[in-house]
Amino acid sequence: MGGKVTCTLGEVKQRADFIIYWGGNPAECHPRHFSKYTLMQKSKFLPKGRKDRTMVLVDIRETKSVKASDIFLQVRPGKDFELITILRALVKEQQVTDEQIEETGLSREALNDLVSRMKAAKFGCMFFGMGLSMTRGKHMNSAALLTLAAEMNAFTKFVAMPMRGHGNVTGADVIMRWQTGFPFGISFNRGYPRYNPGEFSTIDVLVRGDCDAAFIIGADPGGTMPQPAINHLKRIPTIVLDPHITHTSKLARVHITTAAQGIAAPGTAYRMDEIPMPLKPALKSPYPSDEEVVRRINEAIAKKPFWLPEGSMPQMVTEQV
Amino acid sequence: MLRITGGKVYDPANKIDGQIKDLNIDADGKFSDGQCDSRTIDATGMIVMPGGVDVHTHVAGGAINFARAMTPEDHRRTQAFIRTKTRRSGLGGMAPTTFATGYLYAGMGWTTVNEAAVPVLSARHTHEELADIPIVDKSTLTLMANNEIMLDQMEAGEYERARDVVAWYIWAAKSYGVKAVNPGGVAAWKWGGDARNLSSPIEGYNKLTPGTIVTQLARICDDLGLPHPMHLHCNDLGAPGNIKTTLDTLKHLEGSRAHIAHSQYHAYGGDGWETICSATAELAEYFNSHPNITTDAGAVIFGDTVTITADGPWQHLLYKLTGRKWGNLDVENETGCGIVPYTYRPSNLVNAVQWACGLELLLLIQSPWQVFLSTDHPNGGCFWRYPEIIKLLMSRDFRDECIKKLPSNIKNKIVLPEIAREYTLMDVATSMSAGPARALGLKQKGNLGTGCDGDVVIYDQEDDPGEMFAHPRYVIKAGEVIIDDGEIREAPDGREYIAKPFYDPATNDFMRPLFEDCYTMQFENYPVEIERVHGASIHDCKNDQDS
Incomplete structure (x- = not known):
């Protein structure tokens, strides 16, 4: 199989x-x-x-x-x-x-x-x-x-x-695969991608309380995930980017309103057969796109000291454990 | 900007064969005559070559990304790149992730790669993936030989129309040239069939044969003035006795330029898996008397890999042979795609013959300007194993040692043991860089002459060529030191080469109704916007023809 x-x-x-x-x-x-x-x-x-x-x-x-x-x-x-x-x-x-x-x-x-x-x-x-x-x-x-x-x-x-549903879940899959080799359930906590659904998938990480912050784009886990996962999202600083008020945005510490993809923001959405479709916005929005917000957060983080002191970790693992 | 002094230079494009020569790279990242007084690398006692050029590889797009999804067990055991200040994280292995692909190629001294199979429908995805492959410069080839809109024009005898359609697709995909995979065979696969000889009509057509597609598509590429000729994956790949089909294909190409991809897979004699044998001598003879045709080896290296190709019917056969995982993705109107993980074993007679065939072609085709180093990554083996092949080419003793490990009944099936030729450093530099660059029509690559791109690889001279080529001392891309003593110093973005062939402006109106008939997206949304191609460098074919 x-x-x-x-x-x-x-x-x-x-x-x-x-x-x-x-x-x-x-x-x-x-x-x-x-x-x-x-x-x-x-x-x-x-x-x-x-x-x-x-x-x-x-x-x-x-x-x-x-x-x-x-x-x-x-x-x-x-x-x-x-x-x-x-x-x-x-x-x-x-x-x-x-x-x-x-x-x-x-x-x-x-x-x-x-x-x-x-x-x-x-x-x-x-x-x-x-x-x-x-x-x-x-x-x-x-x-x-x-x-x-x-x-x-x-x-x-x-x-x-x-038959895949939800907004552009296939797109997330596709990009995670080319950048990390895996579609979802990925942990970077050793500095390189590891995959184990059931251990590193979002619900499991939240239910165990393993993460101390959450950053959520284009999803509303507050409406669909099991209660213990939602409870943990309430406990930790949760940041949500979403055009709308959602279950998740209500429990989040920070909600940044963004322009809706495909309506007021350009981008790409992958169809269920993994064909990329360009999104052309029909309207203008006073809000920034998800992409712009993430880029600005990235720039701000880049100004901070690197996460590890120089030379404190090997650059490569030749055989994984 | 950068000066390299005292090195032994191997620059086949300028017939420099090991002479000591200084190189200067200016602020634009190109070789110049003038001296500059910035950083100097003392390369005394070292070997200097133009950066490697991979003429045929699969590193980005729907197919390799499908392969990544199918092989998590390999990601788990393979080399991992940890994120640093200058480097993103990633995984190596059979189907490396994008960032790792750039680091691995550059780490080995390769600075340009040609992604050889892109369906137009997912070209937007391929370009975005290529943008995430750092350091190396890139080009892509569009899959055309099973495009039904084009085939219909050929069936109707409308050559000019077919030519305009091809040009329209190349520009829609923002690609650099044309790839033909199993002409007619993939179209037949849409109904579960194949096309294994050149003269029978293709399933679903009355008179169109694979032979006609081969001849006309090669002519179209020449007429459009594309920098790279038709890049052909012949019919009947991998099958015992397919040398007949391959030679027949080559006869259909008389008078045209062409590049035959991974010819190792098309050079078998015998009539079944038991009797399969090497027919490379016949194929090499053809190349030796036809300098208009180039090829890449598609050499096989023993070990695990994952095979990916647009040749859907072949992959179905491979799935049935191996019983391993099988991925298949047929692309509307355009092409197919199949993925099967595979292990080449020295104890397996067929695999042993394949291993020998790749090396035989590299050694029997006399001119290294005609046969290039490739494994058809990842099909015959992963690109990061190229140094092992270089070692086999450079050392007959090492080859003999490896041949001893093959099954004893391989005698009389291969000719490798009788071949005395050993590659010189000049041969290696030609086959890994100058030759493929010329075949791709990338005049600024694979050449250390004035005005060319300052892509250089510098090796410490070592007795073991496998070690030497696996670990360059320096790798320089556009004058910037990328690799220094095994460390990645910088990871700049590469460029992407695109060809702009001329087509009748009325082609748009001609295409629209045909397109709307068989596709499932809006006509206007189909062509890739030029803004989506990062670092685009456009080759204007029309102007080239005029001049």
Whole structure:
């Protein structure tokens, strides 16, 4: 297991005749996804648009996205990993018992039908949301689905893509990766980047009370994080850059109002397929951009003495512990 | 600004082969005739060469950044750079982080790198990443050979249109030239296919063949007056017996300039993994009789690495062969991309043949002006291992020692044991600097003559060339001492070279409806704004043609 077999959204628009949404509700959460990229678009390969495409929705409950789907498969909550594993077996014509299938809440006929449609597709794409990646099994579920997509390429063209949300979370990922090698959960406390989700991810650092200051840009953890993490944010000097008043700005020691990206400040946002989009502001704002504030803070810090006395630490670690 | 005295100078562009010569660099960072009375470096007993130029590497953009995400286990064990006053933190290893990439290249004496594969759609990202690679100067090549808008023009026999489309894309991407990867094969991969011979029509097309793309794209690059010719990754990479395809490709290039990328991967005989053998002698013979074509070795070094290429179908095959992680990213209308971590083992017969093939090409192609040092970083091995290859080229004894560790059934499959040639320092300077600079059309690089960029590497003379080339005594970039005795002194920003080819202004209107048909962003947002390219230096192709 490992890796990701994917494509840019234009490939889906152009070619995907078979689309699975798994653990997500795009009709409400990504309302432009169907019309811009996946279902409604016509292309030279799919001249009839929606009629040339099949859409399958896998979810634990009926959402508004069901209406847009051709096939709805209601999986029993917490059984996504089992279902994906069964599909991987069926794709390879391996034995699966009735009890195993029953556990998922679906029938053998429905799964056989799904598998034969997947194999008959010319270009299949699976989008997965937080209903898969943030429920029981978490990253194991995502890995299983990505593996299914990779293995499908023995039969036909198949790709998979996470349905990412929130403002430019992909952009943060991309830049952290080129600067540090890791997407998130990074600690610099030894002077170089180390990665350990579960130890260095924000919630864990806050809940343990490891940090003595917090600097928050473009996020509202005060509204989403567990209470012990929020409590720690209240205890320490928390600085927030945000155009709006948020849960976090209310508990912060300092709130600097900034211009909204893409509306009053320029910049770049990365789409969920990691394509960078330039942001062109339509309005002027009396407030500075996030970038300007960070730059000025950086300049102020640069005037202070360096964090370590000269020669007090090695410049390089040849083998990490 | 800086004076370097008493060193033994190896400057192939000016035919200086080890003579003692003083160099002066003026306040603009360029070599000058006049003496200046500022800092002097006494290089007596040392070896002085132009800074290295990497003609083919993958250091920035969506693909390498995907590879970084896929290899946290390597970041964990590799060399780490700790933040200091002059240096950002970072990690080395198979897919180094941006800041570390600059430090590692400069630390080895390389001062210019060419990022060889950029999809236009993510060029904005690539330029921003390149801006975070300090010290070295950079250029990028745009992936064109599977661009469907261009292929449609070629299919329709509209050569001029295709040429305008290519020029439009180069300027939209703010790149320096054209990269062709597995022409037609990546387009076929969009449907799960490939294109492994040059004369069959490509999947989805009636008459367009890879051969036509190769011929026309090479001509387009020449007609546009691009400083660097078409940079070609041939069809059928990595497959036993692919020498036939490679030689066939070269025949399609007769009369044009071209650069064949990582030719090691395209020089195999045999008809299966058991019978694979080196066919470098045939390929080298072709290069020796065709001075219009250059190549880089794409040499393999044993050890762990991660392979990244726009050649999607090949990576699917590699995933099936190894069962390791597989990343794939198809880019709408333009290209593909595949990533698979890989370990080259001396005990593996195929890997051993690959290892020998890279060295054989570097040794059998007579002119070092034609074959350049590369590992197709990170595909054949990481760029920071170049000194190991230099040692293998300079010492036959060391080669023989290494050959002893290969499987015994490799006899008759390779020709390396019979090759007596050893690189001279002049050969090394040509292959690592002067040659690639000339092939890239970067006249101010790889040259210690008056008016050229003051990029210099100075080595303490040592018996072990591996040690000597791994640890330069000084590295100077544009007259500034960057590395002094293994320490990074300064980390200035590098420049980025961009080509501006001419195209019919009506191309914009022609492109718009085609673009809106297959892309998913606004036409106006697609071209990279010139302000986003840090330190842009524009090469005006049209003017070049006129003069």
